[in-house]
Amino acid sequence: MRRLVTLPERGRLIVSTDLQGNVGDFERVEEVFEHAAERPEGAVLVITGDLVHGPELAPDEWPDYLGSYYRGDSKRLLEKAKALADRHPGRVHYLLGNHEHAHVGGPVVAKFFPDEARRLEELLGPASTRQMKGWMRTWPFVAVAPKAGIVMLHAAPHAAIESASDLDKLPLDGFLDLTLADNGARAILAALLWARTTSSERAYSFLKAILPTAKVAVYGHDVARQGFAIDREPLLCVSTSFGCFDGDKLYLDWDLSEPVTSARDLARDGLHPLHPEAPPVYRDTDD
Template identity: 30%
Template sequence: MKQRLVVLPDHGQLMVSADLHGNMQDLLALEAHFERLRSSSSNVHWVLLGDLVHGPDSAARARQPELYDFPDESFAVVDHVGKLQAAWPGNVHLLLGNHDHGHVGGVHTSKFHHDEVEHLESTLSADQRARLVAVLEGAALVAIAPCGVLLAHGSPDASLFDVHAVNSLDLDPRNNDRHGQWLLSSLLGSYGQPDAVTREVLEHAGRSAGMDLRVVVHGHDRDEAGFFVEGEHQVCAVVFGAPPRNKRFVVLDLAARYPDAHAFREGHEVLRLYPTA
């Protein structure tokens, strides 16, 4: 089994970005921020929270151009992330999203096309499909850091009580037991949880990892405001689904402590992708 858990260090900086859905311009803008961080420190980690693929169709672009007027460059995005991982091994980490999952054993999504997996793969050569699958199959499912954060595509429910359990998961749900199927589904498909559930998840997951975990940072959701907090312990910084002026990502100090979601401050930990838009 591949390692699906990323354990981040207790020093350096951590950049976190959420769903891209085929937007190459946003990926390159994030890469520029990553390079700026690296210019002052070599110990910088970047965690992408998944959903690299499946951009808007022409109808969505026409209907809401302020949100969706960009070309779907899903393969180029995945391929570029793979190159970033090769260039910075151990520093650029990809977590799997539910849209990505469809290409490596998961449910085929239908956000912008009836079968988005089939739609994308029908445009690829055999070599391109193999490269797409290689990057997505290598994705992790959860990342944790001693600064107090747990990162995943979705905001997990009580099925996550031992972070090491993700290393036993098969990306084909049929090959997992009932709990494994529940856990995989939660990590990839859950939206915000009741605060009591997230507190329990963080307590149990943290105990299993020997860390005091306090905040879930997730993607999967969208908000035109670009950032939202759920309860005391969940945050979501939005790239896809927000207008350019509101797109946001997160930068954390891995040597600090983040006791709750309110420690994520605008202009400090929460940054705009396009500050002059």
């Protein structure tokens, strides 16, 4: 299975991170992408995983740390995501996150329910569950924009790989059986889907394995309450939806033909508010 998607060298690149069942935010990402796709050179959309598994809380149970209120609806989000990909063949890429992995062989995730995957599969019923699993099993782990020099993945680029083809060999299953065989592969996949940060050295080594000229890794998984975080070069952690207030949510919009120089420059020139009309709460708007 090919786990690396190589994007075109021209057109717009739209990137969103974790949605966790937030249909309203997905619709806004969809609108941004479909508007960009109307340009003559076209556009591609990359959503870096964790589309599913959101809170189903009442407004008065909602804790402040979750940002703006929404009611998670992963079922509807998946239907919309599939429809969007079908409308734009080869132009919409969903990367596997740890929450999708929980449906196709990964460890149980317990965020708002003791077993998030079971909760969603109960809502879907057996036929749709089978369909969803078949689809998610094909999702790539990494996308690369070769001319821009941007690598996208779910979590921080901490995985020890030597080449892109190492990604293709990683089995999704086997996280629950504790034999020593394939322990190395399990560690690589766990790092790809769970690492919150990493050293510059590990990150550059990951980028080099994917594309020697790559300059920045864009990912989510963690919540950056001000919309993005740069722990150090070449790491750009973006929060498009989950855990943020509406005015702090950011997405990436970049020209695929424009080489990036650093995470800092990409953040300054490429990040845009998902809800420009909403007031920022944590986001620094000085420049």
